Amino acid sequence: MPETLPSPDVLIGYPHRQAAHCESGATAGLLSFHGLEISEPMAFGIGGGLFFGYFPFMRLAHVKVTTFRKMPGAVIHKAFKRLGMRYHSETFWRKGSARRALDEALDAGKPVACQVGFYWLPYVPRAFRTHFNAHHIILYGRQGGDYLVSEPGLDHVETLQPGALERARFARGGMNPRGRLYWLQEDRSPKQRSLAKPVAQGIKDVCFNMLTPPIPLLGVRGIRFLGRDILKWERRLTQAQVLDNLNQIVIMQEVVGSGGAGFRYMYAAFLSEAAQALEHTGLAEASREMNAIGDRWRAFALVATRFVKGRPDPGDNYAAMAGMVMGLADREEAFFRKLWKVAKAIKP
Amino acid sequence: MRKQDVPQDWGPEAEVRRLMYAVDESGRFVGVQSVGWDVSNTGFNKYWEHVGQIIAAARADVAEGRKSPLWYWMQVSLLDVRMLADYMGLWRWRVRRHMRPGVFAKLKPALLDRYAAVFQIEPAQVRSLPEEDPENLPIHHAPGQGQGA
Numbered sequence: 001m002p003e004t005l006p007s008p009d010v011l012i013g014y015p016h017r018q019a020a021h022c023e024s025g026a027t028a029g030l031l032s033f034h035g036l037e038i039s040e041p042m043a044f045g046i047g048g049g050l051f052f053g054y055f056p057f058m059r060l061a062h063v064k065v066t067t068f069r070k071m072p073g074a075v076i077h078k079a080f081k082r083l084g085m086r087y088h089s090e091t092f093w094r095k096g097s098a099r100r101a102l103d104e105a106l107d108a109g110k111p112v113a114c115q116v117g118f119y120w121l122p123y124v125p126r127a128f129r130t131h132f133n134a135h136h137i138i139l140y141g142r143q144g145g146d147y148l149v150s151e152p153g154l155d156h157v158e159t160l161q162p163g164a165l166e167r168a169r170f171a172r173g174g175m176n177p178r179g180r181l182y183w184l185q186e187d188r189s190p191k192q193r194s195l196a197k198p199v200a201q202g203i204k205d206v207c208f209n210m211l212t213p214p215i216p217l218l219g220v221r222g223i224r225f226l227g228r229d230i231l232k233w234e235r236r237l238t239q240a241q242v243l244d245n246l247n248q249i250v251i252m253q254e255v256v257g258s259g260g261a262g263f264r265y266m267y268a269a270f271l272s273e274a275a276q277a278l279e280h281t282g283l284a285e286a287s288r289e290m291n292a293i294g295d296r297w298r299a300f301a302l303v304a305t306r307f308v309k310g311r312p313d314p315g316d317n318y319a320a321m322a323g324m325v326m327g328l329a330d331r332e333e334a335f336f337r338k339l340w341k342v343a344k345a346i347k348p
Numbered sequence: 349m350r351k352q353d354v355p356q357d358w359g360p361e362a363e364v365r366r367l368m369y370a371v372d373e374s375g376r377f378v379g380v381q382s383v384g385w386d387v388s389n390t391g392f393n394k395y396w397e398h399v400g401q402i403i404a405a406a407r408a409d410v411a412e413g414r415k416s417p418l419w420y421w422m423q424v425s426l427l428d429v430r431m432l433a434d435y436m437g438l439w440r441w442r443v444r445r446h447m448r449p450g451v452f453a454k455l456k457p458a459l460l461d462r463y464a465a466v467f468q469i470e471p472a473q474v475r476s477l478p479e480e481d482p483e484n485l486p487i488h489h490a491p492g493q494g495q496g497a
Contacts, residue, residue, distance in 0.1 A: 020379070040371065041377065059477045061426055062398060082394040119426070125393055127360035131426055154364055155381065173431025183457045255361075265349055266395045269377035271370040291371065295349060298387075303385045308394055330471040 007103060007142050014111040015116040016150040016157050020259030024049060025152030026136040026182075029077045033111055034186040036083060036193060041259075043271030043296035046082050046198045047075030048269055050263055052332075054222040055303035060174075061130045064245065065170040066226070066252040067264030070209070072134030072175060073315075076113065076182055077204065077206070082198035083298060086185040091178040095166055098179035102139065105183050111140040111150075115180040123151070123158045133175040139165075184215055184255075195346035197295040199274045207340035210332065227325035234318045246304040254301055261301075264294030284318020293328065300324045352378055360392045360486070361386030368449045381407050392431070396486050401483060410477050416452030421467045424482055 014033055019025020024044035031038045044050075050072065055065040069075075074290075080087040092098035098330070105112045118124060118135040139160075141148040146159040160168075169179040209210035213219035226249070233242045259266040273281035303321055306312045351370045362383035371380045406423040409415040422432050434441040445451050446463075457471075464474040 018365075018379070018381075020369060040379075048488070059428075062402065063395070076420075087476050125360065125363040125486050127396065129426065129429060129484070153366065155367075172434040173427070174434075243394075244398060247391055247398075250387060250396055254385065255391050260349060260370075265369040272375075272377050278401045282393075287377075291349065298349070301387045305390050308390055 001125075004081035007145065007200070008144050009141070010106045010109075011141040011143065011148070012109055014150060016140075017152075018155040019152040019333075021049075021132075021154065021263070022136045022152045023075050024079075024266070026138050027076045028104050029138055029150065029152070030111060030182070030184050031079070031083065031085065034085070034184045035191045038083075038155075039273060041269035042195075042273050043079045044075060044266050045274060046195075046202040047077075047150055048087065048202045048209070049075040050124035050206045050267045051209055051218070052220070052222050052262075054226045056231075060132070061330050062246045063174065063251055066249050067254060068258060068264075071182075072204065073115070076136070078181075078202070080184070080197075080248050082201050083193055087182060088185055089180065089182045091176070092178045095179070098169060098181075099162070099166065102181060103107070103127070103142075106139065106142060110183045111138050111295060113182040114169060115164070115177035116168035117177065118168075120164060120168035120171055120236070121151075121160070122164050123149075123154075123160075129298060131171070131173060133171045133173065133177055135189065135270075144254050145344070157210065182292075194348065195277050196346055199278065200346040201345045203244075203274075203339060203343035207336045207343065208347055210336045220329050223325060223332065225323045227329060230318055230325060231324040243308050247308045250301045250304050250308070261294035261297040264290060264297055268294060278346065280342075280346070283295050284340050285343065292310060293331055293335065295329070296324070300328070349374075349377065354380045354382050355385035356382060357384045357386045357389060359386075359387060359389030361385075392486075399485070403485075407477065407481075413449055414491065416449045417475060418452060418463060419447045420477055421463070421469070421474060424485065425467050426485075427466075428454050438460060 014029070015256040017025070017029060019028065019040045019042065021040070024040050024047065027047060028038050028040045028043040031043065051070045053067040058065040078088070090101060092101065093225065102112060102114070109185045116135050116137055118132040119129055136152065138152070139147050139149055146161055147165055149160050151158050162336055169177055171177060210219040213221050216222065216225055233245060237245070254260070268287045271283050271287035271290055275287060276282070290322065300321065303316055303324065306316055349368070349370045351372045354368050354370050365383060367379045367382040368382050369377050370380050403423050406415070406420045410417050410420045422428070429440055429443050433440040436443060448457060460474050461471045464471040467474065
C-alpha cells in the first residue's frame with residue numbers, strides 16, 4: 001500500500017464540554033455544535049437512555065453485568081432521530097476506508113463522534129482500564145499528524161496518534177465498534193425545535209422498557225430479580241463470593257460513568273430541564289421523585305460497601321439490603337406508571 | 349442529591365474529576381465535579397484486588413507448568429479466551445488449546461508474533477513469564493507475593 005501523504009492540519013471550533021456519560025455527552029456536543037443548543041441530561045432523556053438490566057450469567061472484565069442504561073448506541077441514534085436531525089452513521093470492514101471516511105468528514109469541517117474500545121485509549125488512567133468497546137469520543141481536528149480528541153469524560157481535551165486511534169476503533173471482543181462514526185449532516189445555523197414531542201417520546205420509551213420487559217431480568221422486574229437473588233446469596237455462596245457480587249453491582253452503579261446512582265440523577269436533571277422548557281409541573285414533581293430514588297440507590301450502595309469493607313453497621317443484613325432493592329423496584333414501578341400518564345398527556 | 353452533598357473523598361476518580369448531577373440552592377440541577385466517593389473508591393480497590401488475585405494465580409499456573417505463558421499474558425491484558433480469540437481471528441477451542449504448555453511449545457513463530465501484537469509486547473516476551481507484572485495495572489500486591497493464592 002502506498003504511504004499516505006502527511007495530512008494537513010484541520011481545526012474545527014468545537015467547544016469541549018465535560019459530561020458525566022460518554023454517549024449522551026457526545027450526542028449533546030454534536031447537537032450543540034450544529035445549532036441545537038442542548039444539555040447532556042436533555043440528550044440522555046430524549047434518547048431514552050435510562051434502563052435496568054441484570055445479567056448474572058454474563059461477565060464483562062470479570063464483573064457480572066448489571067446495567068442501568070440502554071444498549072450502547074441507542075441514545076445517539078434515538079436522540080438524533082427524535083429531534084429530526086439528519087445524521088450519518090457508518091461502520092467499516094477495512095481500516096483504510098475507516099480512516100479515509102474520518103479524514104474526509106474532518107476536512108469538510110464536521111466534528112465526528114467515534115465509537116472506540118476504551119482499553120486502547122492511552123490517556124485513560126490505569127485504574128479505569130477495561131475492555132469496554134462502546135465508548136464514544138468526539139474527534140474535532142488534526143494537528144501534526146495526531147487527532148484532536150474531545151473526551152466527554154474529561155474536563156480537558158486530548159490528542160491521539162493515528163495508530164492508537166485505529167487500534168481503538170477496531171477493538172474486538174464484544175460490542176465491536178468496527179470503526180463506527182457518526183456525524184450530523186446539518187449546517188451550523190441556530191435551530192429552534194419544539195422539545196415537547198421528543199421529550200414525550202423519550203419518556204414513553206423509558207416507561208415502556210421499564211414496565212413491560214419481555215424477560216424478567218429487565219426493567220422493574222429485573223430489579224426485583226436482583227432483590228430476590230441477594231436473599232439467595234447468603235444461603236448458596238461463600239462469604240467472598242457474596243462480597244464480590246455486591247461490589248460488582250456497586251461498580252456498575254457508581255463507577256461506570258453514570259453521573260451517580262446508575263443514571264438516576266442524570267434522569268432527574270433531564271426531567272427538571274424538561275419541566276422548565278415545557279413549563280410542566282408534573283415533570284418537575286417527577287424530577288424530585290427521581291432524585292429521591294437516586295438517593296435511595298446510593299443508600300443501597302453505601303450499605304453494600306460497608307459489607308464489602310467487612311464493617312457492617314449493627315442494623316445491616318442481607319434481608320434489609322434485599323428489602324431496599326425490592327422497595328426501589330416498587331418505587332420505580334409506581335414512578336414510571338405515573339410518568340407514563342404524564343408523558344401521554346403532553347401535547348406536541 | 350444536593351450540591352453540598354456531592355462526595356469529595358479523594359480516590360482514583362480524582363484523576364478525571366468526574367462530573368455528577370446535583371441540585372443547587374435554587375432547586376436546579378447543575379454539574380459538579382467530584383474527586384471520588386468512598387463507595388466507588390472501595391469498588392475500585394476491591395475490583396483491582398480481585399484482578400490482582402487472578403493474575404497472581406495465572407502466574408503460579410504458568411510457573412508450575414500447568415498453563416502456557418499465553419495464559420498469563422491474557423490475564424494481564426485483562427482479556428478472556430473469547431475476546432482473545434476474537435482479536436486473533438481464531439476459534440476459541442484453538443486459543444484454549446494454545447494455553448497448554450505442550451501445544452504452546454510447538455506453535456509457529458508467526459502465530460506467536462500475532463499473539464504478541466495483541467498483547468502489545470515484543471515477540472520474544474510472549475514465550476516466557478516476566479519477572480515483574482506490567483506497570484500499567486493498578487494491582488496492589490508485589491509480584492511473587494500472591495503465589496499459590
